Amino acid sequence: MSRHLTLLTRTTTAGAVIELAGDLDHHTAPEVRDALPGITLAAGQQLTIDLGGLTFCDSSGITMLIAARNHALAAGATIALAAVPERVSRIFRIVGLEQVFPTHPSTQAAEDSWHPTTG
Amino acid sequence: MCGTDDGAADDGGRGRGRDHGRGRDHGRGRSEDHQENQEARFSELLEDSAEDLYEHAPCGYLSTLLDGRIAKINTTLLDWLGYERDALVGRKRFSDLLTVGGRLYHETHFAPLLRMQGEINGIALELKTADGTRLPVMVTSTVKTGGDGQALLIRTTIFDARDRRAYENELLRARQEADRERDRLKVLNTTLQKTLLPPTLANVPGLDVAAHYHIASADEVGGDFYDLFPLAAGTWGMFLGDVCGKGAAAAAVTSLARYTLRAAAVYSPAPDAVLANLNTVLNHEYNGTDPRFCTVIFGLLTPDPDQGGFHITLASGGHPPAMVMRHDGTADSLPTPGGQLIGILPNANIATTTVHLAPGDTLLLHTDGLTEAHTAAGPDGRYSDEALLDLGRALAPTTATDAITAIRDLLDTLGNGVDDDTAVLAVHVPRTTSEEQQ
Structure with a gap:
């Protein structure tokens, strides 16, 4: 029933970027959870999650985005979402998370918005 | 050295004579003689083997x-x-x-x-x-x-193949044992799930109540919960929520959420205060790499002596909106924008709304297993909030029992598309006989 999830990570000057494509649900969410510890972030960097290819996201998917946020905050970094599909935005509005995750139209826009902080 | 093996296999008894024919006559050194002796002994052993191997082979x-x-x-x-x-x-x-x-x-x-x-x-x-x-x-x-x-x-x-058969029987027995264990686990899960739900909902004077819990998978305990219970001075509390995730870990959160909600409501029944309490408890209990949260809607029901029916205050922590189906045939969702899911943020925002449930009106609370069910008809292949509101408009006016029956029929239609547990709770204010006559 569930489509596959593909997960790609890369690094920019602003910090790590995770690209998710496919269905992010309780079948596929563990893939993201397992990938998180391997993503290193320096204090002041920004973890960007590109949701442009996401076809579905349920509450397990939301959990993974929160886990990613916790992972970033624990490193003293911040989190940003890029290319959030309308359906995911709608879930965010329902669960009241639209203020918690800064969103950008693209990963490039997210990177451009990032400014290195000192100290 | 083992070259003689070929001879033994090919021509059986004739090997001995050939090997003996080689060797002895040219006065070789001791070590060469020793080697010849060994070869001779091997060939003697092998000489018998063609017949002997046939008769007494290990097969x-x-x-x-x-x-x-x-x-x-x-x-x-x-x-x-x-x-x-x-x-x-x-x-x-x-x-x-x-x-x-x-x-x-x-x-x-x-x-x-x-x-x-x-x-x-x-x-x-x-x-x-x-x-x-x-x-x-x-x-x-x-x-x-x-x-x-x-x-x-x-x-x-x-x-x-006696050993192999015994091994296969052992495998079969182990498999049957595993099957029995799995069946026992299913029973345990179902039992545990039942203990997480109220066995029967309280009988509220002047209110018709119905609920349904759809279990998507017998293998895993889901995390939906609901209850309806008396509070002080003729008021009633109700809640319905959805803990993210499945299995034992989710069940632990479900249990914690249920009892925290009931205790908090006794302490301070204002719905936003009840959910704020739950948020604090869950946030302290679960943070870090394995976050646990729930979305929940809590309602405080107060009888309205002037207009009849009930005055209801609803507080929502990131939960899909409730729906009211009116006695005049209309239906509306009751959005609570800005309410945040419970357990993630230290100071989650709780949004409230109020609704008057007049005689003939029905209020429906549901978890998102329903509106996230896979279906060919909905947008993105999912049954949607809009589709549910359309169903409400078609049903209104209705009763709690009829609304739940309609939802059960819908869940049956969606069948395997419902891959998450779904809970629905409906309350309805029945019309009195005189109202029906009007």
Whole structure:
């Protein structure tokens, strides 16, 4: 029933970027959870999650985005979402998370918005 | 050094003479003599082996004519079967050694395949021994042909499969044991799930109440919960929520959420305060790499002596909006924008809304297993909030029981598309007889 999830990570000057494509649900969410510890972030960097290819996201998917946020905050970094599909935005509005995750139209826009902080 | 092996295998007894013919006569050194002695000893050992290997090989050998009559059989197989050679050779067919079931298989599969392919490998059969016991074996046969390609006879090797059969039986037993364990786990899960739900909802004077819990998977405990219970001074509390995730970890959160909500409501029944309390408890309990949260809607029901019916204050922590189906046939969702899911943020925002439930009105709370169900009809292949509101408009005016029945029918229609647990809770203010007459 569930489509596959593909997960790609890369690094920019602003910090790590995770690209998710496919269905992010309780079948596929563990893939993201397992990938998180391997993503290193320096204090002041920004973890960007590109949701442009996401076809579905349920509450397990939301959990993974929160886990990613916790992972970033624990490193003293911040989190940003890029290319959030309308359906995911709608879930965010329902669960009241639209203020918690800064969103950008693209990963490039997210990177451009990032400014290195000192100290 | 092992070159003599070829001789033994090829020409049996003749090997000895050939090897002895080599060597001794040219006055070689001691070490060469020693080597020659060793080779001679090996060839002596091997010399006997062609016949001996056939008769006492660690497997059974059987040669049969094309019609199955036994032409030659080795001692190993005779010992296994408990027969004298004369009792079998020229008298019995291979199929006579098989059990009834084995004979049938031999006739319908084994023999035809052997004729077609010229060989057949590793077939599991049972042989009947002289004393009537059964011997599980693995059988391999080849057809020996003459120079002109004409089939001459069938050579068969037979391996004792008693150990293998015992191993297979052990595997089967382990599998049956595992199946029983899984069934027990299912029963345990279902029982646990039932304990997480109220067995019967409280009987509220002047209110018709119905609920349904749809279990998507018997293997995993889901995390939906609801309750309706009395508070002080004629007021009632109700809640319905959805803990993210499945399994034992989610069940622990569900249990914590249920009892925290009930205790918090007794302490301070204002719905936003109840959810703020739950948020604090969950946030303290679960943070970090394995976040646990729930979405929940909590309602405080107060009878309205002036207008009749109930005044309801709803607080929502990131939960899909409730729906009210009016006595006049309209239906509306009751959004609570800005309410945040419970347990993630230290100071989650709780949004509230109020609704008056007049006689004939029905309020429906649901979890998102319903509106996230896979369906071909909805946008993105999912049943949607909009579709649910359309259903509400079609149902209104309705009762709690009828609304829940309609939702159950819908869940049946969606079938396997409902891959998350779904809970629905409906409350309805019945019309009095005089109101119905108006």
